[in-house]
Amino acid sequence: MKFLALLYGQPQNEPQYNTPEWDEMIQEFMALTELYKNDGVFIAGEGLQDVSTATSIKVRANQSELHDGPFAETKEQLGGFYLLDCKDLEEALMYAAKIPSAKWGTVEVRPVAEY
Numbered sequence: 151m152k153f154l155a156l157l158y159g160q161p162q163n164e165p166q167y168n169t170p171e172w173d174e175m176i177q178e179f180m181a182l183t184e185l186y187k188n189d190g191v192f193i194a195g196e197g198l199q200d201v202s203t204a205t206s207i208k209v210r211a212n213q214s215e216l217h218d219g220p221f222a223e224t225k226e227q228l229g230g231f232y233l234l235d236c237k238d239l240e241e242a243l244m245y246a247a248k249i250p251s252a253k254w255g256t257v258e259v260r261p262v263a264e265y
Contacts, residue, residue: 152193152262153234153242158226159255161200178250186234191245197230226256233262 165171179197186192208215229251236242239261246257 151236151238152264153236153239154260154262155232155234155242155246155249156228156258156260157230157232157249157251157255158258159229159251160225161227163254164251175250182248182250185248186232186245191234191236191241193233193235195230195232198228201227229255
């Protein structure tokens with residue numbers, strides 16, 4: 151069963167770019183991705199660029215409306231994701247708990263709908 155782990159955080163609580171803490175975090179993410187691959191649960195995973203690069207689109211009455219930034223105002227921002235293939239929610243949560251950003255942010259785990 152596929153699960154999406156969405157990584158949310160507040161930039162001010164995260165390690166700052168180009169610091170030893172940032173390098174340590176990146177090494178932790180790389181090691182985690184290798185663990186996921188070795189355990190056969192990794193499907194995909196990526197980090198996202200800063201929320202200031204986001205563009206949102208709405209279609210109302212067949213007209214597209216574009217807006218800068220995320221669709222909702224919130225302090226936490228979506229920063230990345232992992233798509234995992236796990237046997238059940240318990241296993242997905244076990245792997246999600248290993249995500250480094252869970253220490254300073256939130257990881258939302260949601261089953262992927264199958265149609």
